[in-house]
Amino acid sequence: MANTLLEISELKMHFHTDKGVVKAVDGVDITVREGEIVGLVGESGCGKSVTSLSVMGLVPQPPGKIAGGSIKFNGKELTTLSAKELQKLRGNEMAMIFQEPMTSLNPVFTIGNQMVEAIRLHKKEVSKQEARALALEALKSVGIARDGVLDEYPHQLSGGMRQRVMIAMAMVCNPKLLIADEPTTALDVTIQAQILDLMRKLNKETNTAILMITHDLGVVAELCERVIVMYAGQVVEEADVRTLFKNPKHPYTAGLLKSIPQLDQRRKRLYSIPGNVPNPRNMPKGCRFAPRCEFAMEVCREKEPELSPIEKNHISRCWLHSEQKEEADRDIVGNTASSS
Numbered sequence: 001m002a003n004t005l006l007e008i009s010e011l012k013m014h015f016h017t018d019k020g021v022v023k024a025v026d027g028v029d030i031t032v033r034e035g036e037i038v039g040l041v042g043e044s045g046c047g048k049s050v051t052s053l054s055v056m057g058l059v060p061q062p063p064g065k066i067a068g069g070s071i072k073f074n075g076k077e078l079t080t081l082s083a084k085e086l087q088k089l090r091g092n093e094m095a096m097i098f099q100e101p102m103t104s105l106n107p108v109f110t111i112g113n114q115m116v117e118a119i120r121l122h123k124k125e126v127s128k129q130e131a132r133a134l135a136l137e138a139l140k141s142v143g144i145a146r147d148g149v150l151d152e153y154p155h156q157l158s159g160g161m162r163q164r165v166m167i168a169m170a171m172v173c174n175p176k177l178l179i180a181d182e183p184t185t186a187l188d189v190t191i192q193a194q195i196l197d198l199m200r201k202l203n204k205e206t207n208t209a210i211l212m213i214t215h216d217l218g219v220v221a222e223l224c225e226r227v228i229v230m231y232a233g234q235v236v237e238e239a240d241v242r243t244l245f246k247n248p249k250h251p252y253t254a255g256l257l258k259s260i261p262q263l264d265q266r267r268k269r270l271y272s273i274p275g276n277v278p279n280p281r282n283m284p285k286g287c288r289f290a291p292r293c294e295f296a297m298e299v300c301r302e303k304e305p306e307l308s309p310i311e312k313n314h315i316s317r318c319w320l321h322s323e324q325k326e327e328a329d330r331d332i333v334g335n336t337a338s339s340s
């Protein structure tokens, strides 16, 4: 098995706002091994982006604050690194691409200008001319071989091409880890498939590990080997992709899978998980999913379940499958008896 590249343990990233503390990431464990493609899924607001931005050191602090835990990358603890040290890591050893490339590309500079600058920021010894050659080579590797593209401005490219440029910029320093935050969400399906193909190809050729953040389980099935499901700032299930699709154990994961449209169910109404993600300033007592869960029991409303093993390489945070349930039930009965 490949070596561990990224190890997030018990990470808590909280935001201190006028209206209270937002526990955006609340005790998250994520491991990514060298060369692995891992999917991070969950509904909007569950903390996927804040988790990945924490790894990159891009959460503004304040209002953000690491309230606990650690992020180890390639053996280095990131939570205690200075802004300068983190900047050195970003681009060199880890890179990130986002949903909308236009937010990362500067509209008033040409693609060539921006790529040359990015390359020279990380490879100080490289001349402008060499950087231009490296940029062209990187663009070719992502399928852009058009003459003169270096002299074009971002608005002259299509959305798919802009995302390819961002991938080329991210890959040019040969990072060990690429974090991709919804990179295909804004693209139409055929372009989406091409970008996923491209990411798979780059992963194979360069052994760059990919943490793919998405709300789209189709993307996970297409690209990832392992998948981590987040809900309300926590990991609720993790397994290899095949197992998770075949045998989801957490009712939230099962709900997400049920929400995928099926061709043979065209006339039926599309399933959606009832209710909404809880307010992160005011999490429910017990299991955070309990208010939306059709299987919720008394223990679920009283005590928070821990992540526990289901089978090899499969864990879930649910009382339905926890070996500690009987003990928790006894505690609740004991507490009720002693308070009455």
Ligand SMILES: Nc1ncnc2c1ncn2[C@@H]1O[C@H](COP(=O)(O)OP(=O)(O)OP(=O)(O)O)[C@@H](O)[C@H]1O
Residues within 6 Å of the ligand: 015, 017, 022, 023, 024, 042, 043, 044, 045, 046, 047, 048, 049, 050, 051, 063, 064, 215, 280
């Ligand atoms: N700067 C901030 N100040 C306060 N709260 C924040 C800040 N940034 C994020 N949050 C909150 O943290 C929670 C998690 O947000 P995050 O963006 O990580 O979710 P997500 O799962 O990536 O959702 P999406 O798919 O919509 O991006 C949300 O409730 C969000 O409102």
